[in-house]
Amino acid sequence: MRGYAAKHLLTHRALGLFTRAPPQQRCCFVRQLLRRPSYKAFASGVSQSEPGVSKQSVYRRQQQERAGAAWLEEPFTCPACRHGSWRADKLQRHLQKCCPDLLPTGLDISSLPQLEIRQILESLRPQELELQAASLQLGWRDFDQDGNRIQRDVPEVAAILGLPRDRTKMLMHRAMKSIPLVADEEPIDILYEDEWLLAANKPPGIITAPKHRFQGGSLVNRIIGYLGRPPYPIHRLDMYTSGVVIVAKHASVVQRLHELFREREVKKVYCALSVGKLPPGNICVDGAIGQSPREKLARTVTDDGQPAVTSFLGMSSAQYDLSQAAKPSLLNPGLQDIDLTQVSVVRCAPKTGKTHQIRVHLAHIGHPIIGDEIYGIQGPWIGRQALHAACLQFVHPATGRALNIEAKLPKDMLDAINALGLQEPAALI
Numbered sequence: 001m002r003g004y005a006a007k008h009l010l011t012h013r014a015l016g017l018f019t020r021a022p023p024q025q026r027c028c029f030v031r032q033l034l035r036r037p038s039y040k041a042f043a044s045g046v047s048q049s050e051p052g053v054s055k056q057s058v059y060r061r062q063q064q065e066r067a068g069a070a071w072l073e074e075p076f077t078c079p080a081c082r083h084g085s086w087r088a089d090k091l092q093r094h095l096q097k098c099c100p101d102l103l104p105t106g107l108d109i110s111s112l113p114q115l116e117i118r119q120i121l122e123s124l125r126p127q128e129l130e131l132q133a134a135s136l137q138l139g140w141r142d143f144d145q146d147g148n149r150i151q152r153d154v155p156e157v158a159a160i161l162g163l164p165r166d167r168t169k170m171l172m173h174r175a176m177k178s179i180p181l182v183a184d185e186e187p188i189d190i191l192y193e194d195e196w197l198l199a200a201n202k203p204p205g206i207i208t209a210p211k212h213r214f215q216g217g218s219l220v221n222r223i224i225g226y227l228g229r230p231p232y233p234i235h236r237l238d239m240y241t242s243g244v245v246i247v248a249k250h251a252s253v254v255q256r257l258h259e260l261f262r263e264r265e266v267k268k269v270y271c272a273l274s275v276g277k278l279p280p281g282n283i284c285v286d287g288a289i290g291q292s293p294r295e296k297l298a299r300t301v302t303d304d305g306q307p308a309v310t311s312f313l314g315m316s317s318a319q320y321d322l323s324q325a326a327k328p329s330l331l332n333p334g335l336q337d338i339d340l341t342q343v344s345v346v347r348c349a350p351k352t353g354k355t356h357q358i359r360v361h362l363a364h365i366g367h368p369i370i371g372d373e374i375y376g377i378q379g380p381w382i383g384r385q386a387l388h389a390a391c392l393q394f395v396h397p398a399t400g401r402a403l404n405i406e407a408k409l410p411k412d413m414l415d416a417i418n419a420l421g422l423q424e425p426a427a428l429i
């Protein structure tokens, strides 16, 4: 019984994902369906299916008719949230929860013929769009007589529209999401691209993703300009860190990519220029990172922070007197406890991905990053923290192939390496 239930569940999942799964998985779902006993019996009785229609979809239609429901070419969609439902009674229940104000009082669509239901749903859509536009206007785009913007929160907008707060919150959320993100025309340096993923080399000085829908100027806005549609952001780099950033192009791989990052299955290698000379061999720093009590934007190693682990390897070092031109940073104003007579190229492999992790851990062991305005030292060598995400390695979520995406060191870091008398690392991997 348990085996049958599991198989049944798998097949249902297979049917649901038929069209959404990437091709690699799709054939495995079809294989599961083909193994189902009732499908085997059906397929052996049918010599040839209708032209252009697969045996599997004929089977699915039969199953649905047998369950007593009329065959639908496509599901009914909620005029408010676009939720799809194959059954009119389920949709009726959904509408009563989702957008009861759109439904004429006393109307029960579940007893009506299919065509009529579709006409009613279609006629409700303009009302929903009008409400969305009104909520957007009231929430963010209203101005007083002097031209100052009036920003209203959800309860205020709800009171004006005469709708419940939950409904108004969703209206404002959907209205905001309907505003297209800004597409920037600046070119991007593409390191890898296929139908599921795109990896770009982020230049220093731009943020990874926009902070607001109306705003442009981030790497994601440039990717939108390139792709013509928004990607699915997966992770981010600090504004002044350069290097590999990946985004998903297909929704089916987003969850798996997040899992890979969360479960530490993505191998990340960064290159940093730091103060002092690291002891030989791998150095593993295991220190929880939390909010700094001294500065709002800064992080620090603290017992009540979130676990963070990074391993460091000194690649090369050189004698260089930093003290002549060194300017202090926010958290080390006195430039204390650091050796200003040597510099190093450091290979950093973070096992976790906490905010400012590499910068905080290197500062914690007395080798802060050169150019880092919060934790390190500043000077004429480089105009930002000398930190570059050089490589990402992971298993492709759709094809299962091992991927190795590398970004060469940017010019400002190469210049700093030369200026400090260091050697460019031959290979970081």
Ligand SMILES: [Zn+2]
Pocket (backbone or CB within 6 Å): 078, 079, 080, 081, 082, 083, 094, 095, 098, 099
């Ligand atoms: Zn809905």
